[in-house]
Amino acid sequence: MAQLTMIEALRDAMDVMLARDPQIVIFGEDVGYFGGVFRCTSGLQKKYGEERVFDTPINESAIVGLGIGMAAQGMKPCVEIQFADYVYPAYDQITQEAARIRHRSNEQFSCPIVIRMPTGGGIFGGQTHSQSPEALFTHVAGLKVVQPCTPHDAKGLLISAMEDPDPVIFLEPKRLYNGPFNGDHKAPAQSWKNHALGEVPEGHYSIPIGKARVHREGSAVTILTYGTMVFVAEAAVNTLGVDAEIIDLRSLLPLDLEAIEESVRKTGRCVVLHEATKTSGLAGEIIAIVQEACFYHLEAPVQRVTGWDAPYPHALEWDYFPGQERVCRALQAVMEA
Amino acid sequence: MTSHCKLSFAHPPARPGQTPDFSSVEIPKAGLLPVLPLDVTAADCVEHANSLIRVMDENGEAVGPWAEFLNRFDVDTLRAGLRDMMMSRTIDMRMMNAQRQGKMSFYIQGVGEEAIACGFQRCLKPGDMNFPTYRQQGLLIAGGYPLEMLLGQFYSNAFDPLQGRQLPTLHSARDYGYFTVSGNLGTQYVHAVGWAMANALTQKDNISIGWIGDGSTASNDFHTALLSASSYSPPVILNVVNNQWAISTYTGVAKGKGRTYAARALGYGIPAIRVDGNDYLAVLAVSEWATQRVRAGHGPVLIEWYTYRVGAHSSSDDPSAYRPRDEGKAWPFGDPIDRLKKHLIHIGEWSEQRHVQAEAEVLSTVVEVQKRVEAAGTMIDPKPIPGATIFKGVYADMPEHIRRQRQELGV
Numbered sequence: 150m151a152q153l154t155m156i157e158a159l160r161d162a163m164d165v166m167l168a169r170d171p172q173i174v175i176f177g178e179d180v181g182y183f184g185g186v187f188r189c190t191s192g193l194q195k196k197y198g199e200e201r202v203f204d205t206p207i208n209e210s211a212i213v214g215l216g217i218g219m220a221a222q223g224m225k226p227c228v229e230i231q232f233a234d235y236v237y238p239a240y241d242q243i244t245q246e247a248a249r250i251r252h253r254s255n256e257q258f259s260c261p262i263v264i265r266m267p268t269g270g271g272i273f274g275g276q277t278h279s280q281s282p283e284a285l286f287t288h289v290a291g292l293k294v295v296q297p298c299t300p301h302d303a304k305g306l307l308i309s310a311m312e313d314p315d316p317v318i319f320l321e322p323k324r325l326y327n328g329p330f331n332g333d334h335k336a337p338a339q340s341w342k343n344h345a346l347g348e349v350p351e352g353h354y355s356i357p358i359g360k361a362r363v364h365r366e367g368s369a370v371t372i373l374t375y376g377t378m379v380f381v382a383e384a385a386v387n388t389l390g391v392d393a394e395i396i397d398l399r400s401l402l403p404l405d406l407e408a409i410e411e412s413v414r415k416t417g418r419c420v421v422l423h424e425a426t427k428t429s430g431l432a433g434e435i436i437a438i439v440q441e442a443c444f445y446h447l448e449a450p451v452q453r454v455t456g457w458d459a460p461y462p463h464a465l466e467w468d469y470f471p472g473q474e475r476v477c478r479a480l481q482a483v484m485e486a
Numbered sequence: 487m488t489s490h491c492k493l494s495f496a497h498p499p500a501r502p503g504q505t506p507d508f509s510s511v512e513i514p515k516a517g518l519l520p521v522l523p524l525d526v527t528a529a530d531c532v533e534h535a536n537s538l539i540r541v542m543d544e545n546g547e548a549v550g551p552w553a554e555f556l557n558r559f560d561v562d563t564l565r566a567g568l569r570d571m572m573m574s575r576t577i578d579m580r581m582m583n584a585q586r587q588g589k590m591s592f593y594i595q596g597v598g599e600e601a602i603a604c605g606f607q608r609c610l611k612p613g614d615m616n617f618p619t620y621r622q623q624g625l626l627i628a629g630g631y632p633l634e635m636l637l638g639q640f641y642s643n644a645f646d647p648l649q650g651r652q653l654p655t656l657h658s659a660r661d662y663g664y665f666t667v668s669g670n671l672g673t674q675y676v677h678a679v680g681w682a683m684a685n686a687l688t689q690k691d692n693i694s695i696g697w698i699g700d701g702s703t704a705s706n707d708f709h710t711a712l713l714s715a716s717s718y719s720p721p722v723i724l725n726v727v728n729n730q731w732a733i734s735t736y737t738g739v740a741k742g743k744g745r746t747y748a749a750r751a752l753g754y755g756i757p758a759i760r761v762d763g764n765d766y767l768a769v770l771a772v773s774e775w776a777t778q779r780v781r782a783g784h785g786p787v788l789i790e791w792y793t794y795r796v797g798a799h800s801s802s803d804d805p806s807a808y809r810p811r812d813e814g815k816a817w818p819f820g821d822p823i824d825r826l827k828k829h830l831i832h833i834g835e836w837s838e839q840r841h842v843q844a845e846a847e848v849l850s851t852v853v854e855v856q857k858r859v860e861a862a863g864t865m866i867d868p869k870p871i872p873g874a875t876i877f878k879g880v881y882a883d884m885p886e887h888i889r890r891q892r893q894e895l896g897v
Contacts, residue, residue: 211676214676214679214680217680218617218682218694221680222685222688223684246670251880252651253656258660291880
């Protein structure tokens with residue numbers, strides 16, 4: 150087992166799949182010769198050639214639209230949007246085309262495309278390098294939306310996404326690219342190189358889409374979250390000493406309904422965390438599911454801790470990012486209710 | 487201080503109540519423009535992108551060097567082409583009536599534009615893929631698509647291959663080289679380029695064809711497709727059907743100060759030509775040239791088909807609210823069916839009598855199929871499609887949350 154960063158794990162997944170499946174092609178802005186602005190595709194063009202890994206014009210609609218055209222024929226494009234904040238020019242192609250081609254053609258055509266995009270804040274990225282747009286995709290029938298938070302899951306989920314017959318929005322929390330981050334920006338940066346979750350098997354393996362991962366078992370309260378907030382939740386739980394069950398959803402569409410329902414029925418309390426803005430965010434959907442399925446098991450109102458309903462700020466990053474302190478307050482509120 | 491700046495607004499040549507005016511339309515003589523080499527570059531087709539290739543002259547004779555591309559087609563093909571166009575128009579007429587009778591919710595006709603799709607289809611081979619708009623139904627008709635399926639799609643009944651999921655005329659027919667049509671404009675132009683890239687990457691000897699209307703050239707994806715085609719040179723033909731109107735909006739609004747839509751491609755380094763879209767012989771000749779060029783690996787080409795949208799935009803539109811009622815009749819390039827008929831009579835291969843007979847045959851074929859398809863359900867007398875179809879094919883495998891919704895609906 151190798152010890153890899155998330156960047157290396159993602160690159161490894163693409164390397165494995167390029168070698169395994171001739172229908173896989175990889176493209177996006179700066180993805181080819183340069184190997185990506187985050188190095189996620191470093192060395193792949195050299196190894197597999199320009200026809201498998203190439204650069205595109207700065208046009209997100211082209212990146213996705215060309216991929217849809219290729220995927221409809223049976224190829225499996227794994228394309229990159231440089232930042233999730235820049236996916237909007239491709240929104241028409243993703244929501245009205247990729248998501249619907251299978252259904253509207255009664256399965257004459259399909260769209261096995263993977264759209265990778267770095268997401269999330271905590272890096273002083275300001276308004277257009279920090280966004281978490283997952284709810285704009287989880288609202289779209291026909292898409293799958295996933296977000297790993299460890300190198301191990303990053304590789305296994307990306308391989309699953311590339312093997313999936315349907316379009317997958319693959320969100321990569323760039324704050325976790327090099328190491329875990331628990332929201333304490335004053336603490337020294339950690340690396341995946343000496344972290345248990347940085348262990349990544351060699352070769353091919355997959356993590357099923359639609360299955361959550363129990364990050365920490367517990368019995369007092371269920372924390373439903375994903376991405377960077379998994380580690381923020383863990384730190385808050387350790388600070389409070391509460392026996393929380395932390396569930397890393399991993400798959401945001403479809404959600405692992407059974408894992409959510411089973412855990413909340415067990416603990417009777419629930420807090421939902423995400424970096425994305427609050428109103429109409431994914432937490433609202435998750436809370437509705439919990440309310441519908443677990444109402445008679447709930448012993449306290451479900452809490453949510455999210456980004457504020459404002460554009461992601463630059464200077465006031467740590468007032469905006471839903472850090473440990475806010476998570477602790479929510480946990481206390483739900484425990485004391 | 488007052489500003490010197492003033493906006494300009496494009497206006498059509500005539501509005502309702504005025505006399506149609508096409509006096510500003512240039513009408514080049516047939517047969518003037520030379521044939522271009524298959525490997526022509528954008529720089530060498532400036533004249534072809536700004537003028538108009540025409541093959542049939544006013545007497546119905548095929549003239550000029552582009553006529554050499556007609557040698558591949560025998561007279562039976564031309565008669566079949568005439569029948570394709572008559573079939574297309576007859577279906578449009580019958581379906582517009584059926585829509586008016588409430589038997590279907592919506593319809594889009596292609597009257598006046600039949601030559602383009604019907605002619606172009608004759609130059610394709612199995613495995614080539616069109617990325618049509620909603621106004622290229624002629625591709626299916628000329629491609630031998632079963633009429634039961636074509637009409638079944640309009641009625642959303644058991645004959646509908648799409649199980650009632652799509653608005654009428656938004657067909658999908660993979661086996662007939664017809665990509666699933668979407669209601670949102672422009673997107674498919676990019677898919678055509680991507681599909682062609684896949685053909686090249688997997689070494690298939692097939693081409694793809696993007697279709698777009700004049701109005702939709704304003705969409706982002708027109709630029710996206712041209713730039714991508716220019717960057718990667720895949721085997722794709724990019725068709726622009728310039729029918730002068732985008733619903734109520736005159737083509738000048740989309741065109742801006744540009745001279746032609748074809749000329750836009752030159753800026754991307756893509757060769758482009760402009761063709762009389764009501765001249766079936768010109769459509770055949772140029773389509774044949776273009777498919778040869780693209781298949782031979784010389785890269786993309788854009789064709790602007792110059793025509794006129796004779797009918798209403800859709801069954802929900804009333805063109806008398808924004809243009810003269812009889813403007814289509816004044817279109818200086820005439821009617822594609824009348825013109826091919828004239829050519830066939832001119833060369834002694836058709837007659838008025840045979841034409842009347844053919845019209846009757848086409849009509850009886852359509853009426854017979856229509857009766858059979860309507861018996862399987864219309865909007866007035868629906869025969870419901872199984873409700874479970876709503877949930878099928880959203881994904882390859884049905885996820886739990888959708889399975890629960892299907893149970894909730896009780897299907």
